[in-house]
Amino acid sequence: MDAAPALATIRAHKDRLFDITVCLRPFRAAGPRLDTEMIGDTLVVHNYGHGGSGWSLSWGSGTIAVKKAMERSPREIAVIGCGALGLTTAILAQRAGAQVTIYCKDLVQQARSARASGVWTPDSRIALASAAGPAFGALWEEMARTSWKTYRSYLGLPGNPIEFKDRYALYDGTPPAGLSEPPGSLDFAAYGNRIADLTPRSVVLQGADVPFPVPFARRSSTLQFNVHAYADKLLGDFHVAGGKIERREFHEAGEFARLPQKVVINCTGYGARALMRDDSIVPVRGQIGWLIPQPEVNYGFFYRDVSVVSRSDGIVVQWIAGGDMFGYGDDHEVVDRAEAERGVGVLEELYSRVSPNSV
DSSP states (O other): OOOOOOOOOOOOOGGGEEEEEEEEEEEETTOOBOOEEEETTEEEEEOBOOTTOHHHHHHHHHHHHHHHHGGGOOSEEEEEOOSHHHHHHHHHHHHTTOEEEEEESSOTTTSGGGGSOOBOOTTTTOOBHHHHOTTHHHHHHHHHHHHHHHHGGGBTOTTOSEEEEEEEEEESSSOOSSOOOOTTOOOBOOOGGGGGGGSOOOEEEEGGGOSSSSSEEEEEEEEEEOHHHHHHHHHHHHHHTTOEEEEOOOSSGGGGGGSSOSEEEEOOGGGHHHHTTOTTEEEEEEEEEEEOOOTTOOEEEEETTEEEEEETTEEEEEEOOSGGGTTBTOOOOOOOHHHHHHHHHHHHHHHTTSOSSOO
């Protein structure tokens, strides 16, 4: 087993919270909507409803959507939405040979996608096992593997838009044999075992091998998105390839037929609930407290219902109590400072047990 590295201490104090953001993840029990329909004389390809897996599955999902769109061999394609799914789908459509215009209310920096935690979570609230059906697992695996392979080309670029980092699960007692959800939880689908060959196996640390003041930890290595740097890179790639962006807000799906492009890919995320009158989309609220960045902190962890992700634009602190049901059905995007401070308080107590220079 590799020796545990020395880890820099996070300066976890409530007065270092410089921002708090809230987003709504678009969950669909049957999984993302990837079908097509005709609206007037316009072919609309849907690509929304990815729960907490939008960034993680974006390239694979976009590949499926673009393939359906290109069956008409269009010279021009419209993409609705400029979040994680919209940007990657637009770039894929360009690579397929189409001229692409993105229509959006907000650019990615203001979109809900910009408020994601930034961790590779390809099956986070992606579907319910009972609703998705047995065939969805293979489709999910295709999307996950396609996305994973594509992210290889973004490693090592200026700003580290995509990078590998160690992540720890910390335990005050013996690690449980398996993950469990609280009583009354829904049967959220879990497909991670289908792509177990992509990442190193996690290892259990104990005693002196644990670089934290807890008796046990589980260490893994996974992909991380520095969302703002990554989004800037995607926007730049889209513009360099001749892409156009038009700021426009849609109020009902019939407006798609009024666009000059007759092939449209709908990547509106949670906005599709109102736009498409799609009540199958369930909001899952997620809030992030942002601590001032610390470049020397190059790891993340989960401890006592708190998830921590160290990014170049800030240290993400997210309170997650109750597993995947936390935030389910909650459409409130109002900031809850008490929730953010509760998470920072857990970290403050953890680091109070160690020396000031290292965990």
